[in-house]
Amino acid sequence: MNKYSSEEEFLKHYDSSVFEKLSMTTDIIIFSVSDEEVNNYRKLNKKYFSVLLVKRDDYPFKDKWCLPGGFIKIDEDLEDAPKRILANETNIHNIYLEQLYTFGSVNRDPRMRIVSTSYMALIDKNRLKDKLNANACWFNVEYTEKDNIVDVILTSEKEILTFKIKKVLKDMTTDRYKFEVLENDRLAFDHPLVILSGIERLKNKIEYTDIVFNMMPEYFTLGELQQVYEVILNKKLLDPAFRRIIASKVEKTNKIKTGEGHRPSYLYKYKNVEK
Amino acid sequence: MNKYSSEEEFLKHYDSSVFEKLSMTTDIIIFSVSDEEVNNYRKLNKKYFSVLLVKRDDYPFKDKWCLPGGFIKIDEDLEDAPKRILANETNIHNIYLEQLYTFGSVNRDPRMRIVSTSYMALIDKNRLKDKLNANACWFNVEYTEKDNIVDVILTSEKEILTFKIKKVLKDMTTDRYKFEVLENDRLAFDHPLVILSGIERLKNKIEYTDIVFNMMPEYFTLGELQQVYEVILNKKLLDPAFRRIIASKVEKTNKIKTGEGHRPSYLYKYKNVEK
């Protein structure tokens, strides 16, 4: 050992093949919010939060659905890969993106050893009207949890995908539940795990950060904002409490949303307060 | 495309070399708690939280300090690598471990493209008396933050390492501050970033989880526990408030710690309550 006299010397002779190399990919879970028309002129549209999936038209997992993703290039920073793919998939830039988790089981890909770093992106769907690639599709997300078993239902206009995951009780040596996929209809790879991780991250962070506003249009009513909180947190909130909490984060405008079959509502916009 | 008739057929002919492969490593930030003797028989020992560093005796970064780590093997699950290294470094098993973040800048390693997934481990130092490898050493951690610049001081019996990181203001497209290393004395790689990420994770999670208890011995006084909270959160806490909050998580025993030059204190142990 220490047969080199300097760092330069060492690097010049470094044999990078000592350890067998592997491939890395990135998977991006893109969340947004969607409305569903309700056939009652008085009622508000029902809000969902939704996730963008892509139909695979190649092996492996041909004809199954998966998260947008792709390989990390050898000369590309890790976080530039999801940015590239996101821009490619949606044709827009400046999308909120945060790293989620790195999945690296040996057999998670049937082709070869692939480690994948997942990212979560949040976007206002209206920003990309007609800019979506043909093989991509939004799915509404609904989930229920009982006895540590999570049922997730993904619904698009044409298809319904479901999966079921058991959150195995964590022991003292780790922070995470061990996720065990019990059922998985037509999702590729370990993407049910990624989707559930994303849902839980979003659910947690919505309470102590301002990330929701990345999914909202510039102007919105407090009722709409509350609906978004409710579908993500999966529970009803009380109006006064919600308004109290949100008050410091939004700014009332003089715009008014009318024509809804009931009392009109002021439009608000996000107020970025550096605390 | 679609030249294969089945998944099996496709996999048989799959050429895994289409994308240039890369290497992956893992870095583990191991936190613990240490006392420093105070030369006043009445006073309590001063508590620090501390991190385990390893002196490099090979290139690259020869003679600098780094986090314990190593390469991910091609046939090893991602999270098994830090477990293996941890067991190797400390000679004990069952250590709390959670994934921190995956760092993947193109030039973070001078040898070649290496992506590294960092983990945070928490341990009670007393569990590994005399079991440490010779090249490893505990450093006490102290930090100050002002105007988004964090100064970190790492102190061992023989050495003092310091680094300074600027947290560049986040924009709306990401959750993380961009960390910019302003000064770095003798730490290898991008490990100042990893250490700061670890400190911030620990600081956050100590408030809403029970992870501290992974750093505590089986029996401890509430004063000691409070000291640990204080050094990690970097601020004084009020006794009554602290005891209120912690009350549901600990169990009073009939053991008493005496001989301290002041009123003796009951020993408590962690009470794991499934809520």
Added chain:
DNA sequence: CTAATAGTGTCTATTAGACAGTATGTT
């Protein structure tokens, strides 16, 4: 006795939960 920490009581300020009530559009 003294210094130092252990541990408790209580007042106040702030925040969260609950519910009832009023306001105002469209059909």
Added chain:
DNA sequence: AACATACTGTCTAATAGACACTATTAG
């Protein structure tokens, strides 16, 4: 007028912050 939502007032419960006080040991 009826309905559905918008928006507010207020009471109560729970929680957090602050400070003062008592208790108990070694030296």
